[in-house]
Each structure stands twice: as C-alpha cells, then as structure tokens.
Amino acid sequence: MANGAKISATVITGFLGAGKTTLVRHLLENAGGRRIALIINEFGDVGIDGGLLRGCGEELCRDEDIVELANGCICCTVADDFLPTMTKLIERDHAPDHIVIETSGLALPQPLVKAFGWPEIRARVTVDGVVAVVDAAAVAEGRFAADEGAIDAQRRADDSLDHESPLHELFEDQLISADMVLLNKADLVDAPSLARIEADLKKEVRPGVRFVHAENGRIDANILLGLAAAAEDDLEHRKSHHELEGEEEHDHDDFESFVVALGLQNDRKALLARIAATIRDHDILRLKGFVALDGADARLVVQAVGPRLSAYFDRPWAGGEERTSSLVVIGEKGLDSAAITARLAG
Ligand SMILES: [Zn+2]
Known part of the structure; x- marks a missing residue:
C-alpha cells in the first residue's frame, strides 16, 4: 500500500516543560482541515495537559479525539496501553487523518517507534515524523529542562518505568530519533547562544536533520505534519551517534x-x-x-x-x-x- 493511504502519526518528544503541550494545542488550532487525534502520555502531574487541551473549545479538539495514557511511561506500557489505543483510533468509523502522540519525555523513543512495526498498526499507520522539542532557554544555561527536579518527581511517580536512563541519555535518545528538532523558547535566548546550541545539538542528530525555531510552540502545522519520514522503516539509523554536520546559519525564523x-x-x-x-x-x-x-x-x-x-x-x-x-x-x-x-x- 502506498504511504498516501495510511494514517500519518507524529511522535513529539521532549522533556516536561519544553513546551510540547503548547505546541500540540497550536497544532490543533491550526490544523488546516486535518482531523487530528491526540494521544498524550501524561503521568506524574496527571491530567494537566489533557485538561489544557480539552479546554480549547475548538471543534477540532473534540474530547473523543484526545486520549490520555496515564498508566505510566508509554514505551513501558506499549502492549497494554499504546497498541490497544491506536487500534481503537484507527478502527473508528471516522478515523483521524493524523495522530499526534505526545510522550512524557521520559519515554525512550526507539521502542515507541518500533511499536509501529506491529502488523496491525503497520498496515494502517506510518510514522510521519519524530519531532524533538527542546527548551532552548534551559539548554543555553547548560540544563536539559527548566525544572529538572520536576522531571525526577515525574520519574518517581511512575511505577511501571523499567528504564533508569539519566537525563542526558534520554536527551540523546530524543535527538537521535528526531526527524526534526524544534528549538522552543528561542525568543528567550540571544542569537549567538541559539547558534551555539544548534551547532552543539547538530552533533547529536542524524546528518541533515533540520532545526526550526519557535516561540511558545508557534509553528506552521505544515512544517511539522506531513514529514513522510516512515520512521518505522528506519530504526537502524536512529542508533548511530555523532555524525558531524557542517554548521548552518539560521538567521530568520520565518x-x-x-x-x-x-x-x-x-x-x-x-x-x-x-x-x-x-x-x-x-x-x-x-x-x-x-x-x-x-x-x-x-x-x-x-x-x-x-x-x-x-x-x-x-x-x-x-x-x-x-x-x-x-x-x-x-x-x-x-x-x-x-x-x-x-x-x-x-
Ligand atoms: Zn518507558
């Protein structure tokens, strides 16, 4: 079957506080006619993201299109939570055009992408792209997130979590799996720092992966959705680190x-x-x-x-x-x- 006949799914990674929920809300409000279903992997501060999104009052954020997976890390509960949820979404009478999956940031992206290779999912869905949302302001200060303590609390709140990766490893996993890196909160960082962050992070991504900048998660839905990356067919390349790439200048955000x-x-x-x-x-x-x-x-x-x-x-x-x-x-x-x-x- 051609890719065109499959439902596209976008996986959004990034730590708590990076701005994933604001980004997702912006996507829903500017979906350009796409019917987007949303899977949110929320635990720790249960329900906050879902509540924010449900409150948007738009016809595009219908309750039935928003599913919260609150039973723990999405990659650790793939078989119990994620796959049944996906199956339900794609077997609906009005299947969505696009599925956006917001991970908690503690999840390992690779096992999640791998889950799209399961036969019942693979036949109907393709991973359109993995987008890593990075808190540029935190990274500029040498941290991974604005509040690393909150991430640790989130980790402790999840009994099902079966991996204890330190934050820097999780961050590398998010970057190596990414088809696009969104440097969020770019407005809080001066231009030289932003250029330095981007040059540093480019060492962690696959060659040629693009960086985009945003404030408050405001980015054209057409840039993020429709990447057609078929990430489930490309797992090998998401493991190989440290391919250096020539530095590129991004002087404009438009x-x-x-x-x-x-x-x-x-x-x-x-x-x-x-x-x-x-x-x-x-x-x-x-x-x-x-x-x-x-x-x-x-x-x-x-x-x-x-x-x-x-x-x-x-x-x-x-x-x-x-x-x-x-x-x-x-x-x-x-x-x-x-x-x-x-x-x-x-
Ligand atoms: Zn996990």
Missing part, C-alpha cells in the same frame, strides 16, 4: 515556500538524485509534489524531509490531464529560489 514547475521527466533515478543533492546544498526543510515520468501511466509523488526522500505512484493520470511535474519547496526565509529551480531542472 518560512517561505515556492513551487518549481518541471516538465515531463525521463529519468526517475537522476531526478531523485538531483532533488536529494538540492535539499542538501540549499538547507531545504521539506520538499513535496508530483512528477510526470515519461512512459509511466501514474504520477509519482515525491516527499522529502531533511535527508530522507520517498517516492511512490499514487494514482493514474486522468484522461486529458496535463502531464507535468510540480514540486513545492519549503524552507526558512532566504532560500535561493532561482538556484534551486535551476538545480532541480537539471
């Missing part, structure tokens, strides 16, 4: 996108290689669109986030439909659209 129109393409492999090279060289956050291939009766959907690129045929061309190729390029302001367009055209 995003822009533009469309590159390409004609009929005759070499799928060469085109995908060109796209991958363009993303690498131009600091593109995401790229998506469809391609008309010479000799193919279906259109090729192309989706890329950071270093990962996927391509599949989604539907046949309709009779009389013009066979053209169109790619949307998304990045932070300042993209060199002329150079990118020329490069993609080959």
